[in-house]
Amino acid sequence: MQSPLQAIDLTTSRDQSFVEDVARESGQDLRSCYQCGNCTAGCAYTMNYDIPVHQIMRLVQLGLRDKALSCRSIWLCATCQACTTRCPNNIEVAVVMDVLRHMARRAGHAPERLVKTFTDGFLASVARHGRVFEAGLAACFALKSGKPLQDAGLGPAMLSRGKLAFLPHEPGGNGKAEVAAIFQRFLKDQESGK
Amino acid sequence: MRIGVMVCHCGNNIAATVDCEAVAAAAREFPDVVYATDHMYACSDPGQKTIEQTIRDLKLDGVVVASCSPRMHEMTFRRAVERAGLNRYMFEMANIREHVAWISLDRKRNTQKATDLVRMAVEKLRVDRPLTPKSFDVQKRVLIVGGGVAGIQAALDCADGGLDVLLVERKASIGGIMSKLDKTFPTIDCSVCVLGPKMVDAGQNPRITLHTCSEVEEVSGYVGNFEVKIRKRTTYVDWTKCTGCGACQEKCPSRKVPDAFNENISLTTAINIPFPQAIPKRATINAAHCIRLTKGKCGACAKICPTGAIDYEMQDEIITEKVGAIIAATGITLFDHTRLGEYGAGRYPDVVTSLAYERMLSASGPTAGHIKRPSDGREPKTVVFISCVGSRDRSVDRPYCSGFCCMYTAKQAILTRDHIPDSKAFVFYMDIRANGKGYEEFVRRAQEEYAVEYVRGRVAHIYPTAGPDGGQLMVRGADTLLGAQVEVAADLVVLAVGAESSTGAPELAEKLHISYDHYGFFMESHPKLRPVETNTVGIFLAGACQGPKDIPASVAQASAAAGKVLALLSKDKLESDPQIALVQAIRCIGCGKCERTCPFGAIRMRELRDGSKRAEVVETVCQGCGICSVTCPVRAIQLQHFTDSQLLAEVNALCRTWDETTES
Numbered sequence: 001m002q003s004p005l006q007a008i009d010l011t012t013s014r015d016q017s018f019v020e021d022v023a024r025e026s027g028q029d030l031r032s033c034y035q036c037g038n039c040t041a042g043c044a045y046t047m048n049y050d051i052p053v054h055q056i057m058r059l060v061q062l063g064l065r066d067k068a069l070s071c072r073s074i075w076l077c078a079t080c081q082a083c084t085t086r087c088p089n090n091i092e093v094a095v096v097m098d099v100l101r102h103m104a105r106r107a108g109h110a111p112e113r114l115v116k117t118f119t120d121g122f123l124a125s126v127a128r129h130g131r132v133f134e135a136g137l138a139a140c141f142a143l144k145s146g147k148p149l150q151d152a153g154l155g156p157a158m159l160s161r162g163k164l165a166f167l168p169h170e171p172g173g174n175g176k177a178e179v180a181a182i183f184q185r186f187l188k189d190q191e192s193g194k
Numbered sequence: 195m196r197i198g199v200m201v202c203h204c205g206n207n208i209a210a211t212v213d214c215e216a217v218a219a220a221a222r223e224f225p226d227v228v229y230a231t232d233h234m235y236a237c238s239d240p241g242q243k244t245i246e247q248t249i250r251d252l253k254l255d256g257v258v259v260a261s262c263s264p265r266m267h268e269m270t271f272r273r274a275v276e277r278a279g280l281n282r283y284m285f286e287m288a289n290i291r292e293h294v295a296w297i298s299l300d301r302k303r304n305t306q307k308a309t310d311l312v313r314m315a316v317e318k319l320r321v322d323r324p325l326t327p328k329s330f331d332v333q334k335r336v337l338i339v340g341g342g343v344a345g346i347q348a349a350l351d352c353a354d355g356g357l358d359v360l361l362v363e364r365k366a367s368i369g370g371i372m373s374k375l376d377k378t379f380p381t382i383d384c385s386v387c388v389l390g391p392k393m394v395d396a397g398q399n400p401r402i403t404l405h406t407c408s409e410v411e412e413v414s415g416y417v418g419n420f421e422v423k424i425r426k427r428t429t430y431v432d433w434t435k436c437t438g439c440g441a442c443q444e445k446c447p448s449r450k451v452p453d454a455f456n457e458n459i460s461l462t463t464a465i466n467i468p469f470p471q472a473i474p475k476r477a478t479i480n481a482a483h484c485i486r487l488t489k490g491k492c493g494a495c496a497k498i499c500p501t502g503a504i505d506y507e508m509q510d511e512i513i514t515e516k517v518g519a520i521i522a523a524t525g526i527t528l529f530d531h532t533r534l535g536e537y538g539a540g541r542y543p544d545v546v547t548s549l550a551y552e553r554m555l556s557a558s559g560p561t562a563g564h565i566k567r568p569s570d571g572r573e574p575k576t577v578v579f580i581s582c583v584g585s586r587d588r589s590v591d592r593p594y595c596s597g598f599c600c601m602y603t604a605k606q607a608i609l610t611r612d613h614i615p616d617s618k619a620f621v622f623y624m625d626i627r628a629n630g631k632g633y634e635e636f637v638r639r640a641q642e643e644y645a646v647e648y649v650r651g652r653v654a655h656i657y658p659t660a661g662p663d664g665g666q667l668m669v670r671g672a673d674t675l676l677g678a679q680v681e682v683a684a685d686l687v688v689l690a691v692g693a694e695s696s697t698g699a700p701e702l703a704e705k706l707h708i709s710y711d712h713y714g715f716f717m718e719s720h721p722k723l724r725p726v727e728t729n730t731v732g733i734f735l736a737g738a739c740q741g742p743k744d745i746p747a748s749v750a751q752a753s754a755a756a757g758k759v760l761a762l763l764s765k766d767k768l769e770s771d772p773q774i775a776l777v778q779a780i781r782c783i784g785c786g787k788c789e790r791t792c793p794f795g796a797i798r799m800r801e802l803r804d805g806s807k808r809a810e811v812v813e814t815v816c817q818g819c820g821i822c823s824v825t826c827p828v829r830a831i832q833l834q835h836f837t838d839s840q841l842l843a844e845v846n847a848l849c850r851t852w853d854e855t856t857e858s
Contacts (some may be wrong), residue, residue: 032588036624037672042536042654046679055677086536086654088587 014063022060026099032089033057039083039093049073053083053093060096069104075112077101117144127183130176133168195320198229198254199312200245201290202236202261208295213305217260217290220309224316228252237267242274249278256280256322258315260288260308281324283772283835286315310848317847318840325772325834330814332418332768333518336759337362339410339702342370343389343745344737344752345523346396351756352521353401357763360515361396362424363406367472369393370525372745374455376555376563379605379744380636386558390471397473404474411512413705414795416815417732418518418768428508430479430487431465435503438467438475442495442504451483453560457550459568460560465495465504470558477503519759522716522728523736523752524702526693529584529592536655537583537689543568544667545656545687548602555609565613567686570664574617574685577610578669579603580653581623585692594713596692598744600627603690604637607646619646620682622653622671630746650675656687693742706733715741726755734758773835774816775823781830782808788822788831797822 023030033054040052050072051059059068068074074097083093110116118141125137138155142148158164170176199221203209214232221230229252233241236259245257257280259271264287272282288311294304336352338345341363349359361368372378373393375385396402405424412423448464455468464483467475477495485492486506496504528549532540544567546554557563567574581603585596600623607619621640626648628634640646651672659668661683670681695714703710708728709717716739719727726734736755737748762768775788775796784807789797796815799807809822809831820833829838 034586034624035674036582037651037674038654039672040674040677040679041652041670041672043679052672052677052679054672054674082654086652088582088589088652090589 008062008064010062015065016063018065018068019060019063021103022096022099025102026092026096028091028096029089030057030061030091030096033061033091034089036088038086038088042082042086044080044082045076045078048076053077053097056100057091057093057096060100068100069107069109070111072111073097074100074104075110075115114145117141123183126179129168130171130179131169133165135164135166136168138164195226195256196228196252196254197224197226197256197258197316197319198245198248198252199224199227199231199258199260199316200236200241201230201232201308201312202241202259203232203234204261204291204295205235208261208291208308211295211299211301211304212290212308213301214308216305217308217312221258221312221316224313226256226320227316229254236261237270242270245271245274246278249275249280254280256284256286256319258286258288258312258319260290260312260315262291263289263293281326283325284319284322286319286322288312288315314844314847317843321837321840321843322835327769327772328813329767329769330418332763332765333420333516334358334763335360335515335517336519336521336763337410337420337422337515337517338521338523338736340370340523340525340696340737340739341365341368341396341404341406342523342525342737342748343372343392344525344739344748345370345521346389346392347749347752348521348523348736348756348759349396349402350392350399351753352759353399355756355760357401357760359399359402360422360424360517361402361404362408362410363404364409365468366407366429366476366478367468367474368396368404368406369469369471369473371549373469373471374457374549374552374556376552376557376559377605377609379601380630380632382605382608386471386556393471393473405513406474407478410702410705413520413707415516416794416817417762419814420517420520420732422515422517422520424513424515426511426513428481428510429476430481430484430504430506430508431477432503432505432508433474433476435501436476436499437501437503438472438477439500440467440477441498441500442477443467445494445498447492447494448483448485451480456553456560457547459546459550459553479504518763519732519734520706521734521736521752521755521759522702522706522708522739523755524696524699524739525748526738526742527696529590529691529694531583531689531691533590534583537580537653537687538656542656542658542667542687544574544665544685545689547689547691548599548606549691551606551688555606555613563613565610565686572664572685573614575614576618576620576666576682576684577607577686577688578653578667578682578684579607579619579621579688579690580669581621581690582652583689583691584694585690586624592692592694592713594742595627596742597627598742599690599692601630601633601636601744603688604628604640604646606688608640608644611644611646619644620669620684621646621648622651622669623648624650624652630744649673649680651680659683661685693738696739699739706730708733715739726751726758732762770814771818773818773833774813775811775818775820775831775833777809777811778830778832779808781828783828783830784808785827787825787827791821791825793819793821 037054040054046052077097079094081094121137121140125132201214201218203214218230218232235241257275275285276282290308294308335358337360338349339362341361349361352359372389378385407427407429409425411425415421442465443463446463446465451462452458453460453462465477465479467477481487538545553559554561584592610619628637651674653671656667656669659666666683669684673680699714700710707730716735718725719729734755736752788809794817796812798810800810823831823833
């Protein structure tokens, strides 16, 4: 990666296919962003970001692929959509962030390991049970994160309020099979390269 | 008949995709064509000279020029043939630029189409007849709609030039938005002090008649002879008797009326004079709040009025006036910030509009020029200004820049620091648009001399928070230069609301038969070269009704519009266009269909001595639209220069060439 003091050559460092891919996958007109900063102004998580969201939009406009895909911010985005709501140019900024997350995973970037671990565990739980099994997910995340006791203190309180069940509560009827079919379809589409 | 044809290259505009020489060569074979040539620029001086010389040398009696749109140069060529002794209507133009060269790159087919168009023009010219314009008298009076600074300036200039002026204003006083402003940028001079003398002049000039509390109801007629109906809304006060003493306002018991002149941040009485410098300085009763008019009791104003001017029975009045020209100067209104939930949607009293803040700064305003928070009357120590509220914002369908907000925001920030020296002023901006004389320097002064903090970024939201001396407003925004979210705990927030077209602008445009854009701003005839004209002859634009403008630009455009009106009405007679409908009385069966279909009321039915009826065209009213001629069941009405036989000659020419070219 370039040092922050090094000038970025705007012609050679531009990855036009990246700009076009983000525009196509998100369906957003990225050129209409005029960098007013209203997305950052409304962002609920910007204090934890390494790059504020309006600068991520700028990286995408300039086609600076690696910088945009390797940042931590896209993994910390809560998709609360404040940026989308505030944008004066009707850009769905949260969708752009989502597209960047997908592209980052495909490119092998996952600087926030725990976010990836949690997301993977969440999806695996849904695939197996048809809906998320909270206790199983918490246990799985606790083990994989390497900090098994981090959230253990919350357990008793959640149990006493009936927020945590010991056994998975799977959807009735065909629900479980239908959810599983969605996962199957997705995996098949990915294999066939759709 | 002897016809000459000139095919223009228009530099490369036409020649790049049309073989002009080939078109000229083909034209030489058309009937009656005795001469055809091509020319680099037909409209140039040498081009016109060639046309004139050829007409004289070859004794031509008609000319076809194949070049650009008639909207560009028809008059140029008509004058050229006229100089050579031909009637100006013995000329036809084939548009081979906009209709051919600019829309296709296929040189072969372009050349064919250009040839077809020239053939059509030649065939029409063969059946064209000379036409002569008639002249008619003009009314040397002008109607100006809107009494803001643009309308006042246009009225004074027109009156100076010797015209009688009717100045119609919707509100009770002229003065417009400028009369509400405290100071003006970039000189910080008192707004009403510079506007006041002009208002007084407009009020006293014997050539200017003011109609305030009035609106244009209906417009008919045509350039030189418009007939206008004006609705004078009832004021419940006989203004011929009212002296503007203000005694009624002191006695009026209905004292909780939102004061529109003060942007509703203060209260006034049901009968009132809007502001001390009002012209005319006359009282009006706000019927919605008057106790007498709503409940039938009271009558305090009528008792105190020393001249007996109050008349609760007064009704709206409609007057009819004749004018030769009209200037629209209806100005703007401001963006309604209550549409924006993120800025409180009007729920926070200490979030005010820039115009309300002007009233707070003004010595004649409700706080006598002391800046006080509307919520608790405390002097604010931290004031935040937010730019582009309802400007450059596609999400609220206002993508345009209002142009003047950057400047008035800098002015208001300077005045804030001037009025309250221990205050802090922050301006959230996206870009600073300061492209007027002395404007950029003024914005720099705000930052350098008055230490106004400019923050480059938009504000996402405002929420109430507890402050050390009462409630404050937390303003959360971004500083994009810093790349960070920022917040300011403000005592007062001023929204730089953008410009919108005046309320009712589209309706007025339709009455005037002029065009308006998606946002309700009136369309000029050409954005660069005819900026004060409209596409309706005799109707002109002044000020921000055409698009957001600051005071200097509005005044300049008002004087420009006045200049255009003075030039138009300097003539005693105007020439009418002879391309109008004409009735062949011998064919007319008097069915009256044309009279009913004419959108301009230009057809009258005349009764003959035997009692039968015939249609008759009022030449000055007819606009040459041609609706009557397609309505007539017996082809008795023909539009001159576009008669059935002339149009059919063109169609026949086209169909014949179509046969030839589609054979292969």
